[in-house]
Amino acid sequence: MAVQSCEIEKELFDQMGVKRGLRNADFSGVLVGLTHIGNVVGYNNEDGKLVPCEGKLYYRGIELKDLAKGFLSTGRHGFEETAYLLLTGQLPNQTELNDFTEYLAEQSELPPFFSKSMILSLRGRDVMNMLARSVLGLYAADEEAEDYSHVNIMKQAISLIAKFPVIVAYAYYGMRHSFQRKSLIIRHPQKHLSLAENFLYMLKGNEYTKLEADLLDLSLVIHAEHGGGNNSTFTTRVVSSAQTDTYSAIAAALGSLKGGLHGGANLKVIDMMNNIKENVKDWSDKKELSAYLLKLLKKEAFDHTGKIYGIGHAIYTYSDPRAVLLKEKARELAEEKGRMDEFNLYTLIEELAPEVFYSFKGENAKIVCANVDFYSGFVYECIKIPKEIYTPIFAIARIAGWAAHRIEEVTFSSRRIIRPAYKCVIDRSTYLPLDSR
Structure with a gap:
């Protein structure tokens, strides 16, 4: 069965001003609503420019x-x-x-x-x-x-x-x-x-x-x-x-x-960490660990996606407040379970990963930090969940x-159904009778 290609040229998204992923060019989210419930802060808006800050x-x-x-x-x-x-x-x-x-x-x-x-x-x-x-x-x-x-x-x-x-x-x-x-x-x-x-x-x-x-x-x-x-x-x-x-x-x-x-990200962190444990001989060696993190970014190791899972977030820049809170208690849990060597490996990767990321991506790279998924999987492992x-x-x-x-x-709310727009970019075609196809 022949299937028409659904591929859309990437240039069209920019030409038509499409906010892919409902994200603006500066990585901020497209404003689509108002709420009293929760607020996520990873940067301040100063004179129309987004300035990174500690996450709240x-x-x-x-x-x-x-x-x-x-x-x-x-x-x-x-x-x-x-x-x-x-x-x-x-x-x-x-x-x-x-x-x-x-x-x-x-x-x-x-x-x-x-x-x-x-x-x-x-x-x-x-x-x-x-x-x-x-x-x-x-x-x-x-x-x-x-x-x-x-x-x-x-x-x-x-x-x-x-x-x-x-x-x-x-x-x-x-x-x-x-x-x-x-x-x-x-x-x-x-x-x-x-x-x-x-x-x-x-x-x-x-x-x-x-x-x-x-x-x-x-x-x-x-x-x-x-x-x-x-x-x-x-x-x-x-x-x-x-x-x-x-x-x-x-x-x-x-x-x-x-x-x-979305919700399955901490599983990826666990799999990545197991891979790092197997391939890095000295978990305390910053040089060896940084070299392997660079391999991850170059798609030369683990799942070859070019990602360091648990590092980076759509909004948070310098820090994810959830990761900060969880890390503090995770140290106590690691001590109770006799897993401080692993906890120290996590904290060292949290320290090194942004540096490796910036050196690889260049000076215009997005600011990244450890997100909550980086530590949550470790916590669940320690609890034996x-x-x-x-x-x-x-x-x-x-x-x-x-x-x-x-x-x-x-x-x-305003009680209006949420209904954004999609622009159809396929060329017009004519209907062919069944015996002419």
Whole structure:
């Protein structure tokens, strides 16, 4: 079957002013909306020129590092507080936080027979696909699925935040039972545990440390929201603008997050790091390590893509605040697990990679730094979380941000369907009758 070429000349994009990837020529994002929820800062606009700066991330106007410092300094977990902030726009007091946490625990229970019929019987090899399918299945269990009132969408949001860890844990064990011939283990969520603790309990029973739970909770907090322009959140807003139901919108976001250029990036970092460990003899030798990083950029090593995974970000320049926060706690975890040699290798690559990148790309190269994916995979490895659920953990966190953006889009936006333009650049042709082709 002959297929007409779909290739479009690259020059046409520039000639017609196309913002490829919805990015401007200076790498900033095309402004397509306004939000109160999250703000990502990697540069300042000074007299119309973008000037790189230390990265900052804000949740409802509160800087992420201050939010994290608030709960870390008291030794408590912060994801529930963060979800409340994103959904309502304000920090909860102690009574509100207690009530919200208790309600989340109540909502974690799946509908009767749902686990068996939707998760364990309908087998799947990919946990993200199983999660998306389960979300669509929850539509059938919701008698008010098509109710678009603010109160009902909020109820649906909290229900999904509570159920995501349970679905992911069950889907993982169902997948490994069906396709890896391993034991099927189902643990029911415990109402006295935090969401992060509950997830570890459902995965590992009581075989986890306090520091492991603290690190997972912090990881959930720093992944919960990242502005309206990231691919999965933008997907949520695009689909929600069409006035579809909550479950369809979130399933679409999951499809976006599954992509290797979005939620699966930390898996690439782990694979790259394993390759570096195998090919660099002395992990502390800056010269040897820099030479191998240069090979990566020259497409002479690892997967030959010319990328150093975990280095660089679409917005952040000098630093990614999420990576900074995670790195601080990751050091403690590495010490607990006796993996400081590996942690030191990560920190050395974080130091050397930008230098190698600039020397290879030239003085006009984009400023790059380690992003959150650079350390998150290492953290999950130390906690002994299976690779199959690295991206689903991202979803467990980001559902809070997706839900907040859906509420804002459906309830408070201009209520116009998001509909950008594509210009057709194919030449006109004439219809040929079937016997003349």
